[in-house]
Amino acid sequence: MNDESDRAVEDTQRSTADEDLTSALRLALVPGVGPRITVALLERFGSAAAALSAAPSELRAVPGVGAKLSQAIARAPSREEVESEIALCQRAGIDLLAPSSAGYPRLLREIHDPPAILFARGDIRASDALAIAIVGSRHATQYGLAQAERLASSLAHAGLTIVSGLARGIDAAAHRGALAAGGRTIAVLGSGLLNIYPPEHGALADEIAAAGAILSEAPPRSQPRSGAFPQRNRLISGLCMGVIVVEASNQSGALITARHATEQGRDIFAVPGRVDSRMSHGCHRLIRDGAKLVETADDVLEEIGPLVEATSDAAGQSVHHPAELLLNDVERQVLAAVGVDPTSIDHVVSTSGLPTPQVLSTVSVLEMRRLVRRISGNLVARV
Amino acid sequence: MNDESDRAVEDTQRSTADEDLTSALRLALVPGVGPRITVALLERFGSAAAALSAAPSELRAVPGVGAKLSQAIARAPSREEVESEIALCQRAGIDLLAPSSAGYPRLLREIHDPPAILFARGDIRASDALAIAIVGSRHATQYGLAQAERLASSLAHAGLTIVSGLARGIDAAAHRGALAAGGRTIAVLGSGLLNIYPPEHGALADEIAAAGAILSEAPPRSQPRSGAFPQRNRLISGLCMGVIVVEASNQSGALITARHATEQGRDIFAVPGRVDSRMSHGCHRLIRDGAKLVETADDVLEEIGPLVEATSDAAGQSVHHPAELLLNDVERQVLAAVGVDPTSIDHVVSTSGLPTPQVLSTVSVLEMRRLVRRISGNLVARV
Numbered sequence: 001m002n003d004e005s006d007r008a009v010e011d012t013q014r015s016t017a018d019e020d021l022t023s024a025l026r027l028a029l030v031p032g033v034g035p036r037i038t039v040a041l042l043e044r045f046g047s048a049a050a051a052l053s054a055a056p057s058e059l060r061a062v063p064g065v066g067a068k069l070s071q072a073i074a075r076a077p078s079r080e081e082v083e084s085e086i087a088l089c090q091r092a093g094i095d096l097l098a099p100s101s102a103g104y105p106r107l108l109r110e111i112h113d114p115p116a117i118l119f120a121r122g123d124i125r126a127s128d129a130l131a132i133a134i135v136g137s138r139h140a141t142q143y144g145l146a147q148a149e150r151l152a153s154s155l156a157h158a159g160l161t162i163v164s165g166l167a168r169g170i171d172a173a174a175h176r177g178a179l180a181a182g183g184r185t186i187a188v189l190g191s192g193l194l195n196i197y198p199p200e201h202g203a204l205a206d207e208i209a210a211a212g213a214i215l216s217e218a219p220p221r222s223q224p225r226s227g228a229f230p231q232r233n234r235l236i237s238g239l240c241m242g243v244i245v246v247e248a249s250n251q252s253g254a255l256i257t258a259r260h261a262t263e264q265g266r267d268i269f270a271v272p273g274r275v276d277s278r279m280s281h282g283c284h285r286l287i288r289d290g291a292k293l294v295e296t297a298d299d300v301l302e303e304i305g306p307l308v309e310a311t312s313d314a315a316g317q318s319v320h321h322p323a324e325l326l327l328n329d330v331e332r333q334v335l336a337a338v339g340v341d342p343t344s345i346d347h348v349v350s351t352s353g354l355p356t357p358q359v360l361s362t363v364s365v366l367e368m369r370r371l372v373r374r375i376s377g378n379l380v381a382r383v
Numbered sequence: 384m385n386d387e388s389d390r391a392v393e394d395t396q397r398s399t400a401d402e403d404l405t406s407a408l409r410l411a412l413v414p415g416v417g418p419r420i421t422v423a424l425l426e427r428f429g430s431a432a433a434a435l436s437a438a439p440s441e442l443r444a445v446p447g448v449g450a451k452l453s454q455a456i457a458r459a460p461s462r463e464e465v466e467s468e469i470a471l472c473q474r475a476g477i478d479l480l481a482p483s484s485a486g487y488p489r490l491l492r493e494i495h496d497p498p499a500i501l502f503a504r505g506d507i508r509a510s511d512a513l514a515i516a517i518v519g520s521r522h523a524t525q526y527g528l529a530q531a532e533r534l535a536s537s538l539a540h541a542g543l544t545i546v547s548g549l550a551r552g553i554d555a556a557a558h559r560g561a562l563a564a565g566g567r568t569i570a571v572l573g574s575g576l577l578n579i580y581p582p583e584h585g586a587l588a589d590e591i592a593a594a595g596a597i598l599s600e601a602p603p604r605s606q607p608r609s610g611a612f613p614q615r616n617r618l619i620s621g622l623c624m625g626v627i628v629v630e631a632s633n634q635s636g637a638l639i640t641a642r643h644a645t646e647q648g649r650d651i652f653a654v655p656g657r658v659d660s661r662m663s664h665g666c667h668r669l670i671r672d673g674a675k676l677v678e679t680a681d682d683v684l685e686e687i688g689p690l691v692e693a694t695s696d697a698a699g700q701s702v703h704h705p706a707e708l709l710l711n712d713v714e715r716q717v718l719a720a721v722g723v724d725p726t727s728i729d730h731v732v733s734t735s736g737l738p739t740p741q742v743l744s745t746v747s748v749l750e751m752r753r754l755v756r757r758i759s760g761n762l763v764a765r766v
Contacts, residue, residue: 143657272655272667274526275678284655288676293667295658 021098022082023048024116029077029085029219032069035113035231040064041073048116052076085219094193094220095120105215106311107131111238111264115217119193122213128184129311130322131161132300133236133261134177135254136170136246141279144170144247147271149177151244154297156183159313159325161212163188163239165232166201170246170254175208184212184314186239190232192222215239233257234264241322242267242304244294248282255282258291267304269294301326302369306383320382323369330354334362335382338372342379404481405465406431407499412460412468412602415452418496418614423447424456431499435459468602477576477603478503488598489694490514494621494647498600502576505596511567512694513705514544515683516619516644517560518637519553519629524662527553527630530654532560534627537680539566542696542708544595546571546622548615549584553629553637558591567595567697569622573615575605598622616640617647624705625650625687627677631665638665641674650687652677684709685752689766703765706752713737717745718765721755725762 027033027041027048040062041051051059052073059070077085089096097104097118106129108114134152136144152162152174162178164171166187178185187208191197193216196205205214217235218228233256237243243261245268248254258268268291273280287293292303306321313319317332327335337343337351349359363380366372372380410416410424410431423445424434434442435456442453460468472479480487480501489512491497517535519527535545535557545561547554549570561568570591574580576599579588588597600618601611616639620626626644628651631637641651651674656663670676675686689704696702700715710718720726720734732742746763749755755763 143659147658271658272663272670272676273658274656275530275654276526280655281678284676284678287655287670293655293671295664295667 019049020047020100021096021117022079022086023052024098025082025085025096025219026052026076026079027073028117028217029082030069030072030075032072035115035217035234037062037064037069038116039113042116088194088220089119092194092220093121097124105129105239106309107240108235108238110308111234113234114238115235117217119216119218119220120213121193122186122209122211124186124213125184126311127159127313127319128161128186128212128239129241129307130159130313130319130325131163131186131240132304133163133240133243133257134170134174134246135164135233135236135243135257137248137252137254137279137282138167138169138171139249139279140169140173140247141273141277143273143277144271144279145173148173148246149180151246151271151294151297151300152177152185153181153183155300156181156185158297158301158322159183159319160301160322161186163236165189165229165236166196166205166208166214168198168201172201172204174246175204179207179211182211186212187214188232188235188239189214189216190218190228191224192216192218192220194220195223197224229253230256234260237261237264237266240266241307242269242300244269244271244300245283245286245291246271247273247277247279248286249278250281250285252282255286258286267292269300269303271295298326321371323371326369327366327371330358331362331365334359335366335371338363338366338380338382340382342375342381345378345380348380402432403430403483404479404500405462405469406435407481408465408468408479408602409435409459409462410456411500411600412465413452413455413458415455418498418600418617420445420447420452421499422496425499471603472502475577475603476504480507488512488622489692490623491618491621493691494617496617497621498618500600502599502601502603503596504576505569505592505594507569507596508567509695510542510697510702511544511569511595511622512624512690513542513696513702513708514546514569514623515687516546516623516626516640517553517557517629518547518616518619518626518640520631520635520637520662520665521550521552521554522632522662523552523556523630524656524660526656526660527654527662528556531556531629532563534629534654534677534680534683535560535568536564536566538683539564539568541680541684541705542566542702543684543705544569546619548572548612548619549579549588549591549597551581551584555584555587557629558587562590562594565594569595570597571615571618571622572597572599573601573611574607575599575601575603577603578606580607612636613639617643620644620647620649623649624690625652625683627652627654627683628666628669628674629654630656630662631669632661633664633668635665638669641669650675652683652686654678681709704754706754709752710749710754713741714745714748717742718749718754721746721749721763721765723765725758725764728761728763731763 045051056070148170156178161184163186164174196202237260245254270283270286270291310318310320337348428434439453531553539561544567546569547557579585620643628637653666653669653674693701693703720731
């Protein structure tokens with residue numbers, strides 16, 4: 001961890017992105033500057049540095065910026081204060097990521113209000129683009145906890161990264177399921193990374209950072225504020241291809257995550273339960289509104305994707321669609337031989353080195369899994 | 384009951400429909416003549432009497448009629464045998480209903496293969512057009528049984544007739560729920576009405592006949608045959624505006640009822656359950672395929688309908704839409720004053736005799752329940 005944060009700090013000190021990051025951090029540390037205001041300021045002034053040196057009257061012309069906030073921005077933390085914050089991050093093994101940083105989560109760049117600065121402990125990999133959020137109530141039932149853990153284990157085992165919010169209940173069960181399967185998991189916090197909430201999840205946060213990452217857009221010493229959690233929820237869905245709600249009452253914050261997911265074009269999944277369990281009512285409402293009903297990990301893997309851009313799985317294989325994670329070796333071999341452009345079966349046979357009957361039956365399986373489509377009797381192409 | 388069956392027999396003896404019913408019954412009693420063949424024969428020959436007097440070569444020209452069946456039809460029971468069957472029905476209090484009979488269930492006339500003859504014990508009323516089927520597994524869990532009974536009670540209490548198949552498990556719980564609420568319920572059997580199956584439901588069948596009806600398209604002494612049950616299921620859905628599946632494994636016959644319901648244009652509802660309960664998997668599949676998820680009776684009442692043709696409720700009020708059963712007195716009063724053609728609010732005020740503010744707020748409630756729509760600021764109409 002220290003090696004990595006050393007590297008991150010070295011990057012911060014040396015790279016041309018250095019100035020950007022410092023300015024972004026100065027702006028991020030202004031009380032009252034949240035993600036919406038940040039986006040509005042960047043839209044108006046082009047960069048954090050330009051916003052910080054703008055006149056209060058220019059600042060007040062930005063929607064949402066009043067007299068009070070324009071003064072606070074004028075009194076933004078100095079370069080020195082920010083550098084001391086950076087030093088704190090360095091000591092605590094916390095990386096600072098701007099959207100231009102290589103380690104910034106790829107799917108998060110696509111949302112309409114990506115955090116200008118993201119604090120991270122652990123590491124984020126290319127394969128983490130194959131991520132699914134598992135969220136739900138803090139007051140989950142035994143049934144809900146068991147389902148969260150089971151789905152997280154199966155999906156992590158298949159190669160997906162499990163994202164959640166480190167909360168009590170469903171969130172913690174999802175992280176634990178991923179860890180138990182030896183998979184990857186990411187926690188997105190509403191507080192700063194040096195203020196783990198709830199406090200009893202400190203050890204769990206350490207385990208998650210070692211098998212993935214813990215992330216926050218709040219500076220490390222930020223207190224948990226209830227207002228921060230709905231904002232945080234947009235990052236959980238933003239990091240993922242889809243969101244599974246396991247248990248939620250009709251008032252649960254998990255429904256906010258699902259709404260963010262819809263706005264971000266992510267798939268929504270919900271686990272049903274007994275109609276006499278209040279904790280399932282939110283899930284049932286989501287299903288009525290069009291969320292996909294989930295019984296098993298396969299239901300999710302068959303439904304989500306494809307990725308806009310192919311990524312690499314843990315083994316370094318290129319993956320474009322999570323359903324590929326369900327394939328056996330022969331199926332992968334055949335799929336690898338099929339191009340995006342129409343490819344003849346003869347070509348697949350010669351490239352894969354497999355006997356024709358096996359190629360034909362495997363193509364049928366890939367067709368059923370909606371990974372290839374048949375153009376004509378002898379031509380297939382990737383979906 | 385005896386009065387009614389006496390009346391039915393008198394009708395049979397006196398009315399011009401007499402000959403039709405006897406012929407229909409002669410045909411219905413031919414082994415191998417099921418509903419599909421009956422429809423094909425009626426389409427070709429115009430009446431049961433004409434089919435019975437057709438030459439074997441003419442009969443064989445009907446799709447599905449082979450040499451064996453054409454001979455069986457030629458050896459159909461005689462008028463005398465059928466009259467002895469009618470006498471048996473008379474003694475047992477069983478009515479014989481042809482689609483032309485006044486007591487024949489109205490919704491059943493709309494399906495593509497209505498039974499040519501229906502045996503009935505009990506009575507069928509106009510208000511039974513407001514019917515909903517509640518079906519499910521014979522191997523239901525305590526959860527499923529409780530939900531079937533609860534939904535049946537609530538829906539029967541609201542004024543719907545509960546239709547099911549008298550089977551063990553969900554079916555029996557649905558009938559019992561309706562009876563407990565003092566409501567109406569109809570059982571459709573796969574066996575003859577003098578061969579109640581399962582045998583331990585004899586007393587339940589008597590209760591149902593007293594609070595509704597037990598029906599079969601098989602002659603009274605027919606044995607339960609497994610082949611008859613899928614055919615029977617089309618009558619359960621055919622009698623109803625919608626079908627609720629409470630619990631069903633992926634192999635359950637209740638899914639056949641749901642398929643019939645789809646083909647008949649009926650609404651399909653399913654009750655979700657735990658994903659680790661096999662008995663809920665069929666329901667989850669239905670929901671994935673578009674069935675409406677049900678938690679409460681109101682979910683059903685708000686969703687089903689409207690009826691093609693208005694009917695009368697138990698109190699003799701005209702009902703066009705089951706959601707009307709949810710209304711209070713004031714809401715009914717206002718709805719009664721709104722026409723199918725655009726009606727002015729002033730007219731509703733003067734007709735109902737209610738103060739304008741109360742009419743306006745009530746119209747809003749009726750709009751929300753999708754019973755009226757607003758044409759303009761001052762004009763409303765029934766949906």
